[in-house]
Amino acid sequence: MEKFFWADKLAKDIIKVNKDKKIYVVASGITPSGQIHIGNFREVITTDMVARALESKGKKVRFIYSWDDFDRFRKVPKGVPKEYEKYIGMPLSEIPSPSGKGSYAEYLEKEFEDSLKKIGISPEFIRQSVMYKKCAYAKLIKKAIDSRKDIIKILNKYRKEPLNKDWYPIEVYCEKCKKDSTKVKSVESYEVEYECKCGFKNKFDIRKKGIVKARWRVDWPMRWKYEEVDFEPGGIDHSVAGSSYFTGKEIVKKVYNHDAPMYQLYEWIGIKGGGAFSSSAGNVLTLNDVEEIYEPEVLRYLFVGTKPKSAFSISFDNDVIKIYEDFDALERKYYDGSANPREKRMYEMSKLDKSKKQPKRISFRHLITLVQVGKTKDLNGLGKKRAEKARNWLEKYAGKDMKFKVQDKVKIKLSGKDKDAMLELKKSLERQNYTEDELFNEFYNVCEKAGTKNTDFFRIAYLIIIGKGKGPRLASLILAIGKEKVIKLLKQIK
Numbered sequence: 001m002e003k004f005f006w007a008d009k010l011a012k013d014i015i016k017v018n019k020d021k022k023i024y025v026v027a028s029g030i031t032p033s034g035q036i037h038i039g040n041f042r043e044v045i046t047t048d049m050v051a052r053a054l055e056s057k058g059k060k061v062r063f064i065y066s067w068d069d070f071d072r073f074r075k076v077p078k079g080v081p082k083e084y085e086k087y088i089g090m091p092l093s094e095i096p097s098p099s100g101k102g103s104y105a106e107y108l109e110k111e112f113e114d115s116l117k118k119i120g121i122s123p124e125f126i127r128q129s130v131m132y133k134k135c136a137y138a139k140l141i142k143k144a145i146d147s148r149k150d151i152i153k154i155l156n157k158y159r160k161e162p163l164n165k166d167w168y169p170i171e172v173y174c175e176k177c178k179k180d181s182t183k184v185k186s187v188e189s190y191e192v193e194y195e196c197k198c199g200f201k202n203k204f205d206i207r208k209k210g211i212v213k214a215r216w217r218v219d220w221p222m223r224w225k226y227e228e229v230d231f232e233p234g235g236i237d238h239s240v241a242g243s244s245y246f247t248g249k250e251i252v253k254k255v256y257n258h259d260a261p262m263y264q265l266y267e268w269i270g271i272k273g274g275g276a277f278s279s280s281a282g283n284v285l286t287l288n289d290v291e292e293i294y295e296p297e298v299l300r301y302l303f304v305g306t307k308p309k310s311a312f313s314i315s316f317d318n319d320v321i322k323i324y325e326d327f328d329a330l331e332r333k334y335y336d337g338s339a340n341p342r343e344k345r346m347y348e349m350s351k352l353d354k355s356k357k358q359p360k361r362i363s364f365r366h367l368i369t370l371v372q373v374g375k376t377k378d379l380n381g382l383g384k385k386r387a388e389k390a391r392n393w394l395e396k397y398a399g400k401d402m403k404f405k406v407q408d409k410v411k412i413k414l415s416g417k418d419k420d421a422m423l424e425l426k427k428s429l430e431r432q433n434y435t436e437d438e439l440f441n442e443f444y445n446v447c448e449k450a451g452t453k454n455t456d457f458f459r460i461a462y463l464i465i466i467g468k469g470k471g472p473r474l475a476s477l478i479l480a481i482g483k484e485k486v487i488k489l490l491k492q493i494k
């Protein structure tokens with residue numbers, strides 16, 4: 001299996017490193033400093049697929065997601081009130097939410113957690129503010145402080161300006177002003193003495209007061225040790241020489257005598273046809289935005305098919321239709337048994353659950369027509385849900401060529417063969433009911449009878465029915481609208 005699918009190969013390598021582990025820990029995480037970009041989702045789904053691959057090898061897996069919400073608030077992001085400047089330097093968990101409910105961090109976390117649930121991802125969320133405030137890492141932090149000379153040595157290898165001798169691997173949030181404008185003056189065993197720019201100073205025991213945080217480059221490896229992480233992916237910014245993964249790997253070995261988890265780099269994601277989300281417009285594309293257009297399984301499928309280290313773009317333009325069609329084709333192959341091993345694995349990774357029944361789908365292309373002719377009321381289940389995605393897509397992203405409106409009045413003057421053809425079409429429709437294929441064949445009979453060219457016939461039919469020269473497959477369009485309504489239109493031809 002491993003040679004067919006990247007996540008299976010990673011799972012195999014993870015087990016090889018640590019053969020008899022009872023529970024394998026896979027991890028990802030982020031600092032909730034602003035709206036969470038779809039690029040960060042790639043990290044989560046990469047981890048999710050490795051978790052699934054480990055499980056399919058019969059292993060127990062713990063998938064942890066770290067909210068690094070004890071990190072400092074660095075800058076006010078777009079869309080957040082300017083007065084938030086006064087919170088810069090405070091932990092993200094201690095700032096009020098712009099919504100008025102809960103903290104700033106919780107506000108961002110909630111949206112992402114809800115979006116993840118919809119696509120079948122429910123990791124164990126760990127709020128670092130909770131962990132730090134209850135002094136969970138006190139022992140490991142002390143170890144880092146005791147080893148600070150080693151840490152300085154490791155970090156200085158990659159720094160232009162070396163760290164000072166009085167550098168400590170921790171930051172202290174001031175008890176008075178709540179900010180990190182502090183300087184550590186001295187450390188003795190577990191006791192830290194600090195001074196803040198606001199004038200406050202104090203001495204405290206890091207086992208008793210949760211106001212200290214390990215600096216990022218130490219924080220990350222410290223938690224690899226604490227949670228015994230076996231696998232964690234990282235974005236390209238974490239992956240170059242001297243970046244936090246590489247220094248973390250050295251630090252975790254030197255300070256904690258522990259091995260770094262297996263690592264997988266993931267590339268960024270681009271956007272195709274996203275309008276307001278193009279990089280020049282500067283809006284953040286969130287998982288929620290993608291979920292508005294893509295069904296959960298199709299969204300997973302987008303990521304499943306590309307190796308994490310390859311970049312790709314999420315389409316919002318007319319390619320959306322093709323992506324749905326590709327997914328439906330894969331699903332059919334899976335259920336009729338014609339999928340090759342790689343396709344089989346891709347489909348399994350795209351699924352939300354383990355159900356064995358083939359889902360009943362309506363093609364996205366057909367739904368685009370149904371939505372526009374107003375025939376979605378009778379849909380239910382998956383059809384109804386997919387129709388919602390088609391509607392959102394039409395409203396927000398679809399090209400003009402995909403949009404149409406069914407006409408009430410014939411607005412063109414017809415004569416000669418063109419007129420004869422439309423009158424023949426009316427007769428055919430009145431005569432009997434058709435399946436889509438039968439109706440399609442009937443068009444050619446009509447053309448023959450009227451002596452008109454096929455291309456002219458289609459163009460004129462579209463002009464009459466939807467007021468433009470092109471549209472969705474004509475037979476399917478007429479049946480979707482209902483032939484009675486089309487007959488009524490054709491009767492207006494004089």
Ligand SMILES: [Zn+2]
Nearest residue numbers: 174177196198
């Ligand atoms: Zn202060």
